[in-house]
Structures are given as C-alpha cells and as structure tokens.
Amino acid sequence: MNPHFAERTKSARRSVIRELLKLTEQPNIISFAGGLPDPATFPREFLARVAADEILNNPGKTLQYTTTEGKLPLREPLSRWFAEDGMKFPPDQIVITSASQQGLDLVAKVFLDPGDVVFVGLPTYIGAIQAFQAMQARLVGVPLEEDGMDLGKLAEAIRATRRAGLTPKFIYEVPDFQNPSGITWSEEKRRGLLEIARREDLVVVEDMPYRKLRYVGKPVPPLAALDEDGRVVVLFTFSKTLAAGLRLGALAGPKEIVEKVVTLKQATDLCTSSLTQRLAVRFFQEYDVEGHMEKICAHYRVKRDAMLAALERYMPKGEGIRWTKPEGGLFLWVALPEEIDTERMLLKAIEHKVAYVIGAPFFVDGGGHNTMRLSFSSATLEQIEEGIRRLGQVVAEELAAVRSPQQA
Ligand SMILES: Cc1ncc(COP(=O)(O)O)c(C=O)c1O
Incomplete structure (x- = not known):
C-alpha cells in the first residue's frame, strides 16, 4: 500500500534525543540526560485529595x-x-x-x-x-x-x-x-x-x-x-x-x-x-502557591549548586572548556574544545556509567557537535557528585585521545 503521506511528514524526524535516551536508561548509569522535573516536587497528596473530591462531588x-x-x-x-x-x-x-x-x-x-x-x-x-x-x-x-x-x-x-x-x-x-x-x-x-x-x-x-x-x-x-x-x-x-x-x-x-x-x-x-x-x-x-514555589526553588537550588561545584572540581580546565551558570531552570550547558564530538564521546560516557544529552540536535544550523546539556533536576546530590566525577574523567580521556590519536 502507498499510504500517501503528507509532505510535512517527510521533514518530521523523531527526536534523536529520545532515541539516545534509551541508551542511557541502563541500570547503574547516572543520567543527567533527561529533562524531566523531579517528581519529589509534585504536590501528590493535595492533587490526590482534590481529584477525588472533584470527581465525586463536582462531576459536571x-x-x-x-x-x-x-x-x-x-x-x-x-x-x-x-x-x-x-x-x-x-x-x-x-x-x-x-x-x-x-x-x-x-x-x-x-x-x-x-x-x-x-x-x-x-x-x-x-x-x-x-x-x-x-x-x-x-x-x-x-x-x-x-x-x-x-x-x-x-x-x-x-x-x-x-x-x-x-x-x-x-x-x-x-x-x-x-x-x-x-x-x-x-x-x-x-x-x-x-x-x-x-x-x-x-x-x-x-x-x-x-x-x-x-x-x-x-x-x-x-x-x-x-x-x-x-x-x-x-x-x-x-x-x-x-x-x-x-x-x-x-x-x-x-x-x-x-x-x-x-x-x-x-x-x-x-x-x-x-x-x-x-x-x-x-x-x-x-x-500556598508562593510557599510551594519557594520550596521547589530551594529543592533545585541545592542541586544546581552541587552540580556547579562538582564541575569546578572535576572538569578538566583549559581553553575551549566552559559551562553556563544558570540562575534557574533545570539545565546547564557545557562546551568542549572543537575537536571533541560529544555524540562519539557519549559511548565512552556510557561505559563509565554516566550520561548527558548531546548538543547538536538543539542547533538548526548543523553546529554544536562539541556541546552537551546536563540536567540537575532528577539526580540525587550523591549522584551529581559521582556522575560529574565520572564525566570529568571521560572528558579528560577524550581530550587526551583526540590530542594524541596515535596513543588512543
Ligand atoms: C522550552 C520548553 N518549552 C516547552 C516545553 C514543553 O513542556 P510542556 O508541554 O510540558 O509544557 C518544554 C519542556 O521541557 C521546554 O523546555
């Protein structure tokens, strides 16, 4: 059968990231890849109580x-x-x-x-x-x-x-x-x-x-x-x-x-x-909407601070290596020297049991091959510390490999 798909389906692509996320969902991997909010921030009891009340008493x-x-x-x-x-x-x-x-x-x-x-x-x-x-x-x-x-x-x-x-x-x-x-x-x-x-x-x-x-x-x-x-x-x-x-x-x-x-x-x-x-x-x-917002912000602030501190501690220093210091949100962004391809490096990261999102799919001009996104929302403080330590090691190894390929 020829399904006669519309033109627009031809340019539509499944998100590369969702495909790569499957790789990162293996046990023991510390993942900074997902961008989901931390379920700990959802007011579950309140939602459960009002949902029951609304359904039973306000069905119209x-x-x-x-x-x-x-x-x-x-x-x-x-x-x-x-x-x-x-x-x-x-x-x-x-x-x-x-x-x-x-x-x-x-x-x-x-x-x-x-x-x-x-x-x-x-x-x-x-x-x-x-x-x-x-x-x-x-x-x-x-x-x-x-x-x-x-x-x-x-x-x-x-x-x-x-x-x-x-x-x-x-x-x-x-x-x-x-x-x-x-x-x-x-x-x-x-x-x-x-x-x-x-x-x-x-x-x-x-x-x-x-x-x-x-x-x-x-x-x-x-x-x-x-x-x-x-x-x-x-x-x-x-x-x-x-x-x-x-x-x-x-x-x-x-x-x-x-x-x-x-x-x-x-x-x-x-x-x-x-x-x-x-x-x-x-x-x-x-x-208490404002109190709730403050609580969520306090929850994420600690994680953001932990990730920034761990990056400072474990990321190799040097030209071309930098990361953003976000004042809020769930993400920070790491740029590595041009010769690093974060998609290639992801396999090494997964071997070291740490994962991130590659940067290239976020660029509509084909750039960003040397960048990655890290989310601090869902990992625990211990995972952030250990995961960034592993990532620092991965980056150091990758830099050594691309800079002296004969030894790689
Ligand atoms: C910038 C931005 N816009 C929109 C969305 C879509 O989110 P939602 O549909 O859950 O509001 C997201 C989700 O991560 C986002 O990061």
Missing part, C-alpha cells in the same frame, strides 16, 4: 467537556499571576492549553505557511524545532551569547531572509533559563529584541516554562511586560511548577491572535482536560 465541571478557551476560574488567577510579573493579559486574552507543547503547535499552525521563516536561538528547544518544522517552516538560527541572542546577527538574518524573497514570521525564544543552555536574557537584550521586532513588524513568541524557577539573582522583566505594542505571545506551563503529567498550560497574547488560536484549538482537541483544569483551579484557591 470535572468530567464534562469545557470551553475551548478554558475555565474562567483558572484564567482569572493566571491573569493575576501574570500581572504580578508585569504582564497585562486579561482572562479573555488567555487560552488554556494542553501544556506549552500544544502552545507551540498552535502558534505554528496560526502563523506558519510552508517556507515561512522562524528565527530561533542556537541552540534552541527541540520540541519547538519539531513543532515549527511540522508546518514546513524554515528555521534560521541566531547565536546565543551569555546574555541572550546576538541581536546584530538577528537583524542581519531578518534582512537576509527578506532579500532572499522569504517571509519572516516570528522570533521564538526562552528568555529565562533556556532549555537547553540555561541562559537568561538581560533586560537590555530583551528591549533590543522588541525594538527589532517592532522595526521589522514581527511577532515574538516567549516560551517561559522555567520562569518561576529562579534560584539566585533578580528576575528580569518578561518580554511581554516590556512589550509596548502587543506583539508578544506568551507560552506558560504548569509542567515544572505543579506536575508535568497534568499536561496543563496557557497561551496569552494579543486578542486577535488568541482568537485564531482558539479556533484552531477547537480542531485539535475541543478543550483541554476539564479534570486537570479543576485541579489547577483548586491549586490557586487552596494551596
């Missing part, structure tokens, strides 16, 4: 369809939460989504025709790459510096896109503790990005799954709070702050964009789960 709201926009008693506290962070989105400019991955899929559907251009960081979140490529968009990568995108290169990339007769559509970024790099944009760069977006009349998609997970330093205003002419679309999720399995998040933005999103979401799933929305409503009504 919990077990029934709900509106495509999502429940108002959830959009209202979200709107207030956003406002505390300087983002002014009334409830009618918020649509509840099945977490932020659905938000990415919906912005892709709303904005992208085949061949349209999206500007993304080098590196960038793989799920975004997949969502945009599924709409047959072209992704143009712009290097990330320590404080955000290289804005000169972004402006040049937009000009080059227009010169080539292509249509630029939006800029996608994760300005707080980015997945994968851990980088946070400075306020200056955020303002600069908005200036470029205004000049070029482009939408900005601000994905903020980690924004609430800040462990050190002062928050920088979100792009949406600095936006003066309504061109920022925010993707929010409860995955890292409540529970990833709820598959619950929100998209907020200018009214005309939100309306289009709602129309396309109808075709996707009619509505996001009523049950999980009710759990989040109760979370805002009854839980």
